Amino acid sequence: MVEMIEVANILNNASDNSLVILDEIGRGTSTYDGLSIAQAVSEYLLEHSRSKVLFATHYH
Numbered sequence: 001m002v003e004m005i006e007v008a009n010i011l012n013n014a015s016d017n018s019l020v021i022l023d024e025i026g027r028g029t030s031t032y033d034g035l036s037i038a039q040a041v042s043e044y045l046l047e048h049s050r051s052k053v054l055f056a057t058h059y060h
Contacts, residue, residue: 003028007037011044018051025057035059 007025014020025041026034038057045053 004037007041011041011049014045014049014051016050018049020045020049020051020053022053023056025055031059 010020026037029037038059042055045051
């Protein structure tokens with residue numbers, strides 16, 4: 001729950017000048033749920049933010 005609150009805060013406050021670093025988002029969930037969360041967050045950042053993003057995950 002805390003992780004999702006932190007991600008929501010990042011998504012709501014990311015600006016053109018932000019550097020967003022996300023590591024193993026959704027790690028405490030099932031593989032399907034974690035992959036879905038990671039994909040949704042990365043797509044949102046791509047479509048709604050001009051932030052620079054470093055996104056690390058073990059999903060492939």
